[in-house]
Amino acid sequence: MSDLFQAAGLTPHAPSPLADRLRPASLDEVVGQDHLLGEGGPIRRMVDGGRLGSMILWGPPGTGKTTIARLLAKAAGYEFQQLSAVFSGVADLKKAFEQAKVRRSAGQSTLLFVDEIHRFNRAQQDGFLPFVEEGIVTLVGATTENPSFELNGALLSRSQVFVLRRLDEAALEQLLAKAEAFEKRALPLDPAAREAMIAMADGDGRYLLTLADTLFGIAAPQPMTPAELGQVLQKRSPAYDKDREEHYNLISALHKSIRGSDPDAALYWLARMLDGGEDPLFIARRLVRAAMEDIGEADPMALVLANAAKDTYDFLGSPEGELALAQLTIHLAAAPKSNAVYTAFSAARKAAKETGSLMPPKHILNAPTRLMKGLGYGKGYNYDHDAEEGFSGQNYFPDGMERRVFYAPKGEGVEARIKDRLDRWAEIRAKRGEGR
Structure with a gap:
């Protein structure tokens, strides 16, 4: 074994990261996934039953x-074989399967x-199926991405999907306590700085232990404050990928x-996305x-303001233009809500497809030629401005189509008057x- 370490330029006692030194020895020691x-x-039921299924x-990262x-x-007595999809190819998969066949025969x-x-x-995922x-x-796959989008349906149908949770504050505090017990000393942090470091980890246990490892190597004369901690450590970047599921979730x-x-x-x-x-x-x-x-005619100015905010950002850029998006976000959230326009237009489009090519009624058709007048185009049209209350009440739907009500205002905001x-x-x- 020592020859292997020497070949790698290491000694058998070469230091390893704190996260590796604290790796749980049994499932009972895993935190945050009860x-x-x-x-x-x-x-747990699989392990107690002595038979594992593919899963x-x-x-997220750092959850175990x-x-x-x-x-x-280890618990089920299986041989553990690990591959990384980042570094492995078809040859590695074939080799792993051949080795598994030999083990099975034994x-x-x-x-x-x-x-x-x-x-x-x-295609590579399909290769697992037989x-x-x-x-x-027994396949155990790990992913940070939504399996529904990233994995073959055939593979998913042969596996159970288990969702690991982001580590909460209690679980992260438990990890820090284990680290201190292992090192036989306390982290050089005051209570507020300890809370700040847990927040820095953003639910990633491995990253938290990496931060702790750094602090254990610092000879601090007294417990650090949050400000002093910030000068030594950097906050973990939020988990966000503009091209994947988190983009759509947020x-x-x-x-x-x-x-x-x-x-x-x-x-x-909004702040999280920015x-x-x-x-x-x-x-x-x-x-x-x-x-x-979602607002529509309950506050018709909302659409005007939305486009104004977009133009403002175009004009100012970041970071000043982001304030226009924040102002718009508040306005939209606080505005009266109505989806009546959205619902009405959907219903109208459905009706338009159902009724095909029905012509408008003749009384609302223009009659620029003598022939068209003779056919009754424009005959009986009532000019609404001349009608009582400025409303004639004539029918504007096609002949042969019953009148329908698509737009039903909800009575919120401006729509109450409508x-x-x-x-x-x-x-x-x-x-x-005429009927409505």
């Missing part, structure tokens, strides 16, 4: 995916752990917070959409025999 590993949890472990896979193999089961499994292409089906390997959260009339939550999600490096114009487009879909007018016009129309 919903899977605790009493009655689905993975996908989906969760690799550790859990190792401990599962009565030894294999747990094949594939890190970043979503990085294998569809070996999983035959029980040659814009959905922003839109739904606006629809739910919660300006504080909406501002939070801090994550999202394109502000992508956000602006969604805000314009929210102004149309509703009153439409109700009055419906009364007039009914009196004149």
